[in-house]
Amino acid sequence: MNFPTPVLATGLLMANAASARTSPAPNQWNGKQCAVVLTYDDAIDVDLDNVVPALDSAKFRGTFYLIGSSPVVMKRLPEWRRAAQRGHELGNHALFHPCDGSLPGRSFVKPDHDLHTYTVGRAVDEIRANNTLLTAIDGKTARTFAYPCGDLQIGGVKFYDQLKNDFVAARGVSPGLQTAAQVDLSNVDAYSINGQNGQYMIDLVKQAQASHTLLVFLFHGVGGGHSLNVALPAHRQLLRYLKAHEKEIWVAPMVEVAEKIRTEQR
Structure with a gap:
């Protein structure tokens, strides 16, 4: 799957940070300097084998965006349920992960699940069906959505507009750091990590931390399991930093951070 290339230039990162307000709104991140959300896409084995144990060990909670049709959901459903019971969010990544096959670099898209040939109604129905499945697993109704492949539209129509009452927020794939007031809850920025x-x-x-903004990480493979991957030592290094600075950094699932943002934006 192709995603926008993460911003690598330090100068551009500094520009993004400088564009955000440097004075945080009172308590916008639970009284801390910033918020960090760790998200993991596609419901793959390494989520349960590598990521959940690592997060549990650090006493962090992440967001796992599950494809309902993934065999890893069916085969390991009790493990997903236990992860949810420990506070991890099971987010919605659609029932079949449809992507727009008409776009460049999308040869991996199967005709049956080509978003380009979907109707908006079909996309909405499948996403709601996945919500039903997720509720059957974790018993929760508040959750967030992640756009498969970052695709927002079908025939020029933003399909999420019909789903805003079904979710607290939707995560996108465009990199950016924003204050609570600046976040678009229908397309939350995220940094895709690959290598x-x-x-x-x-x-x-x-x-x-310096700009008092929200940072969302978008992971796929962690220590393998996906063509988009981050090495286990690199992931571990990130968690160690977050743990060492947990008094200054709010690390929480997307649904909790989005609920806080929604409150701040009222």
């Missing part, structure tokens, strides 16, 4: 080292991710966290 970057631990220091790159820590530098992003430092930018968020």
Whole structure:
């Protein structure tokens, strides 16, 4: 799957941070300098084998965007349920992960699940069906959505407009750091991680701390399991930094951070 290339230039990162307000609104991040959300896409084995144990060990909670049709959901459903019971969010990544096959670099898209040939009604129905599945797993109704492949539209229509009452927020794939007032809850910015080292991710966290902004990480493979991957040592290095600075950094699932943002924006 192709996603926008994460911002690598330090100068551009500094510009993004400088564009955000440097004075945080009172308590916008639970009284801390910034918020960091760790998200993991596609419901793959390494989520349960590598990521959940790592987060649990650090006493952090992440957001796992599940594709309802993934065999890893069916085969390991009790483990997903236990992860949810420990506070991890099971987010909605659609029932079949449809992507727009008409776009460049989308040869991996199967005809049956080509978003380009979907109707808006079909996309909405499948996403709601996935919500039903997720509720059956974790018993929760408040959750967030992640756009498969970052695709927002079908035939020029933003399909999420019909789903805003079903979710607290939707995560996109465009990189950016924003204050609570600046966040678009229908397309929350996120930094896609694919091969970057631990220091790159820590530098992003430092930018968020300095600018009092929200930083969302978008992971796929962690220590393998996906063509988009971050090495286990790099992921571990990020978690160690977050743990060492947990008094200054609010690390929470997307649904909790989005609910806080919604309150701040009222």
